[in-house]
Amino acid sequence: MLTYLDFEKGLAELEGKAEELRALARQDPAMNIADEVAQLEQKAKTHLAEIYAKLSPWGKTQVARHPGRPHTLDYVEGLIEEFTPLAGDRVFGEDAAIISGLGRFRGRPVMVLGQEKGSDTQTRLHRNFGMARPEGYRKAVRLMEMADRFGLPVITFIDTPGAYPGKGAEERGQAEAIARSTEKCLEIGVPLIATVIGEGGSGGAVAFAAANHVVMLEHSIYSVISPEGCASILWKDSAKAQEAAAALRITAQDLYKLGVIDAVAPEPLGGAHRDKAAAVAAVGAAIDEGLARFRGFERGALRQQRREKFLAMGARGLE
Structure with a gap:
């Protein structure tokens, strides 16, 4: 049964x-x-069509969080052939919030990393609602190093409200793990293509998205903080989340204008949750375009492109 949002x-x-x-x-x-x-x-x-033609930033936030929206596992199943999961950070343990492994994207060997929220109560609890702990980011670092060593492009899927803020995660070095993952994204010598498929929240998202080519689905969001968190800090009132969503410029369209992302992938009419197959196909086309853009680049050129991209970020929207 389809879940309808407030504005529907x-x-x-x-x-x-x-x-x-x-x-x-x-x-x-x-x-x-x-x-x-x-x-x-x-x-x-x-x-x-009328509703989705004029969605507000808060409306897009609701769509990005829709419980029926396709998640990382849906994209892996639809796009990655011969997928072989790889687990563990070789330090503490496995983090089920991070899907990771080797596979083939349209015949080309790749490394895949993605945050998985889960699709029902049981899987959401198992996946910790897509909020990774330090071991998840350290696993990502380990596998990015493996991809770099064997010359495999890295494909990441971002869908998280942020890294897990629990006591245990902090004790095990959450901030350091996020920083190391972001650093590794920037230093590997293979193409890194990142796609925000739902909610891209805080450093937990950036740790997978410091990429050569960043794609966002049309109704996904990407921000340093959630609208509710921003409203609680600025106005001491989480009820002002709608105002915060507009002020944060979290939509794919705003972020493309600012140069924070490189492409916007279209969604089926009514959002990705209404036609998962079409959404998966659109993401596949965007990833293929990103990989084609960097085919033949040398290691140093890939690193330099990321450096210049992030140093110039925001300038496009300020001209």
């Missing part, structure tokens, strides 16, 4: 009425209500 109430009524009529027709095949169903479906489609 009118849409829910239209689609609900259409489904009721379809259910009546299934019970009594003699009923001729095809025209009425078609009219309702057209109204719903038009209303859906």
Whole structure:
């Protein structure tokens, strides 16, 4: 069953009425209500297009967090052939919030890293809602070093509210682990293509996204802090999250203008959760384009491109 967001109430009524009529027709095949169903479906489609054509930053935040949105495992399943998971940081243990392993992207061997939120209560608890602990970032460092050693491009999927802020994580060096992962992103001599597929939050996201080519899905978000966290700090009131979302410029469209990201991948009408296959295909095309852009680059040129990219960040939107 599709979960409707707060701003989709009118849409829910239209689609609900259409489904009721379809259910009546299934019970009594003699009923001729095809025209009425078609009219309702057209109204719903038009209303859906109108809603998503003018989404606010807060609306995009809600879409980015939609429980039915495809996660890293969906993209791995749809895009990566012969995927072989690799686990453990060789220091403390395994972090289930980070999906990692070797595979082939359109025939080319790659290393894959991604944050996984989970799709139901059990898997969300197992994956810690996509919030990695230090061992997750140290695992990422280990595997990026492996990819660098064997000349494998690195593909990352970002979908996290941020790194896990628990006591144990802090005791095991959370900040240092995030910094090391960010550093490793910047120093490897192979192409690194990052895609923000949902929520890109704080340093926990940057640790996977200091890349040669950063893509965001159309309705994903990417920010130094969540709108709620920003509102709590600035106004001491988390209810002002909508104002914070607008001020933070967290949308793919704003970040592209600022030069923080390199490309925006389109989503199906109504968001990635309405057509997962189309969303996976769009991300695959964006990754392929990013890899093609850096094919043939020497190690030093890849590092230099990242350096210049991050030093120039924001200048595009200030001119």
